[in-house]
Amino acid sequence: MFSRNAKDEIAAVREQRPCCAATFVGVLVRLGSRDRGSSTVALPTAHAATARAFVAAAHARNVVAHASHSHGGTGSRWVVHVGPSPGATTAPAQPQVAPRRTCCRRAFLRAAFLICGSVSDPGHGYHLEFLCRDDDTARALSDAIARLGGDVGLTRRRGRALAYVKDAQTVALLLGNMGATRALLRLEEQRALRQTKNSIRRTVNSEAANAARAAVSAARQRDAARRVLASANGRALSSAVREAARLRIAHPSRTLAELARAARPPITKAAMANRMRLLERLAKR
Numbered sequence: 001m002f003s004r005n006a007k008d009e010i011a012a013v014r015e016q017r018p019c020c021a022a023t024f025v026g027v028l029v030r031l032g033s034r035d036r037g038s039s040t041v042a043l044p045t046a047h048a049a050t051a052r053a054f055v056a057a058a059h060a061r062n063v064v065a066h067a068s069h070s071h072g073g074t075g076s077r078w079v080v081h082v083g084p085s086p087g088a089t090t091a092p093a094q095p096q097v098a099p100r101r102t103c104c105r106r107a108f109l110r111a112a113f114l115i116c117g118s119v120s121d122p123g124h125g126y127h128l129e130f131l132c133r134d135d136d137t138a139r140a141l142s143d144a145i146a147r148l149g150g151d152v153g154l155t156r157r158r159g160r161a162l163a164y165v166k167d168a169q170t171v172a173l174l175l176g177n178m179g180a181t182r183a184l185l186r187l188e189e190q191r192a193l194r195q196t197k198n199s200i201r202r203t204v205n206s207e208a209a210n211a212a213r214a215a216v217s218a219a220r221q222r223d224a225a226r227r228v229l230a231s232a233n234g235r236a237l238s239s240a241v242r243e244a245a246r247l248r249i250a251h252p253s254r255t256l257a258e259l260a261r262a263a264r265p266p267i268t269k270a271a272m273a274n275r276m277r278l279l280e281r282l283a284k285r
Helices: 002-011 018-031 048-060 102-116 135-147 168-178 181-230 232-236 239-250 256-262 269-284
Strands: 041-045 065-072 075-082 117-119 128-131 153-157 160-165
Touching: 002 048, 002 102, 002 117, 002 181, 018 041, 018 048, 018 075, 018 102, 041 048, 041 102, 048 065, 048 075, 048 102, 102 117, 102 128, 102 135, 102 168, 128 135, 128 168, 135 153, 135 160, 160 168, 168 181, 181 239, 181 269, 239 256, 239 269, 256 269
Parallel strands: none
Antiparallel strands: 041 075, 065 075, 117 128, 128 160, 153 160
């Protein structure tokens, strides 16, 4: 549903410049199917908005185009038919490489996404891909994405070339450049929510680990204090160290800072830590 909504939003974008409209229609010519011996190109699609977008772009370039609609066993189906311009004998030119202009590059990506692209729901992960009919198209898409500053990968799926991006930053970059504003806002919302959850989880895990380490240290210090006070070494302890030992035995769950404040007179946390280390060394003897 997220991918379909993104396509509907992208299809509503109208090419404002003639060069962009020509690029948009050229992608259809490149990726559509051509009848043998005919100059007409057909593109099947399940999205009415996609059909309208290509017909509007073709008409903006004075190219003959219309869409036919039918119902089949798999649901509603549209086929966009694009023929040569009036007085011409060939269909519009198809782009062989990624366009150099940024505006045309965006139109190139928009058209390709409507034909062979998809994007995952950001609540499940970050993934946007173009399943291309040939390697040249995949390489052109990869070049277009790279020129916009995104990280893109190329692979194969069921014998077909696949250009894909898997990081949130590049997916957001492409959605923004293709004009899918609502989809971009949804992705950023999910991204912020996920980052907040991860931050909370890291904080909780860190605090739990610190508490566990403090509990182990306190138990070790209490055991050392008991052994030292019960031994002959206990009689030779200074009053300050003896006080630290008794405080640890009396308050096994308190932190070093709390024990330092309970001392008379109060001392620093570092001083209390030094006294505890002394008790542990004496206990080992």
